Amino acid sequence: MDLLLEGFQTALTPQNLLFAVLGVLLGTAVGVLPGIGPAMTVALLLPVTYSVGPDSAIIMFAGIYYGGMYGGSTTSILLNTPGESSSVITAIEGNKMAKKGRAAQALATAAIGSFVAGTIGTVLLVLLTPTVADVVVKLGAPSYFAIMLLALFAVTAVLGSSKLRGFVALFLGLAVGLVGTTTGQARLTFDQPLLADGIDIVVVAVAIFAIGEALWVAAHLRRKPLEVIPVGQPWMSKADWGRSWKPWLRGTAFGFPFGALPAGGAEVPTFLSYVTERKLSKHPEEFGKGAIEGVAGPEAANNASAAGTLVPLLAIGLPTTATAAVILLAMQSYGIQPGPQLLDNEPGLVWALLASLFVANTLLLVLNLPLAPLWAKLLRIPRPYLYAGILFFASLGAYSVNFQAFDLGLLLAFGLLGLAMRRFGVPVLPLIIGVILGPRLEEQLTTALALSQGDVSTLWGEPVAIAVYVVMALLLGGMVLRGLRKPEPVAEAPQGGPESPESTETVEVGR
């Protein structure tokens, strides 16, 4: 408790508060804009970490993370275009509510639900992280190896609709992670001295997120504009409160555990929460036509899982979402290695981060309820200007890593790869996680084998490792079984597809 209060002391200094506000505003802004997510923003801002202290940078990034989760719901509701994959479910009911003229209530239940879930999630995070770290710190290299393997496997196979594409991305990432001479051997360096130190992950992240997305948008620039639903000040009636508070809590209960598992991500819990609310609702007839429960639950699940993903990040050093992966990069650039020792080595930083999450959450509620109409205006920015800015910052960021013009070439090459991945529907997350975890996976493997003097059986010599392998086998078995039962796997897209924003029938404009 004292530690947390000390954390608040750090988080509430004027400078850090300013960074938190900045992070929250930026995060919401990028969450609102489809295509630009918190992961890209944090990647673009990585160069900032060279000039400010670690606590300020991490506090800002936490604000961006939470803000992005919130901002995505605004676009989902007003535009039927989810800004974030985690807001896809929100769009189903949220947009219907907005079309019925209840945009203000939808935004309000999303904002307040996010606040409630974010706060509960952060409390759980504060309680859980030290406990998990205590357990994890006792594990040996073989267990770490197994857990990382599980994370890679789960992120690739559990999330996303196509396993094959997921594994393509994962192995691309692992291959990129191999480049360099860290093992004494030159691997994939093509006799290029500049590649001897390996490819900087910052360059890869910036290229895949920013350049890939910019090229993708440039290729699809001339689209019929979408029709945005005008909105006033968000507010809720008493009946809306009554219908919202239970879904908020249930959404939190779904979101946090899923976020905290190595196979994190908000897609599964938001979907589960939606299905549950539809079953439990006293107004089932409203579902599909704009039920407030269908917004409240998934939005809460979304934010709770954002808090949950920080548990493996802080306690084990395992990133399970793209944004968490980039935040991990930022920590590494300060020489801070997230993992079980983090709480002992850097207690000030961790508690400041945790405290700043509470601050960011409160800021989000205070700022976003009144600012919602303003956020909707962001969508009117001409995209050429926006993406020109993104390209500029991306190039600046990639260059400032090593001050090597060569990195700009790499940036372009990986940017083209990012474009190709988007074109062929290959998920980006497994690649980034692969690049980050690949070298660390190898490190754990070498440590384990060095300790056992080359005896491979050490890899399943620890109970935790065996348990993890069993979980992996079960997941794999389940996948195979499902594949056998359904020869033609149907992508489980939520019906009424938010992917079809063109199908706007009744829209009120110019109110």
Place this chain on the structure above:
Amino acid sequence: MTIVVGYTPDTYGRAALQHAEAEARERGERLVVVNATSGQSLVDKRFAPESDMAEVEARLADLDHAVRHEVVPDVADAVLKVAAEEQARLVVVGVRRRTPVGKLLLGSVAQRVILEAACPVLAVKPD
């Protein structure tokens, strides 16, 4: 002869449409309504929703008219091109007040149409 009007779903566009309609009715001329967007931003308030364009169509139903509602590289060019194609006698545009900075940042469709059209241009301000 033909009258071309640059339409937007706001007071400026409505004023322009009103004048163009009056002019067309008085002389029994063909009226072409142009509403276009460059599609560069996700939301363009000046691109009329289908419902709005349907209203415009209904209003002009008894008149010889055509509606161009499309995504184009440049809105001013689109208006000019339609005017040239239709060999318009008159182009009607709505004009708004812009600060010097606003002019610098946003440019003006109306200004380009006024300067570059081959025929007379009627610049209309809302009442």
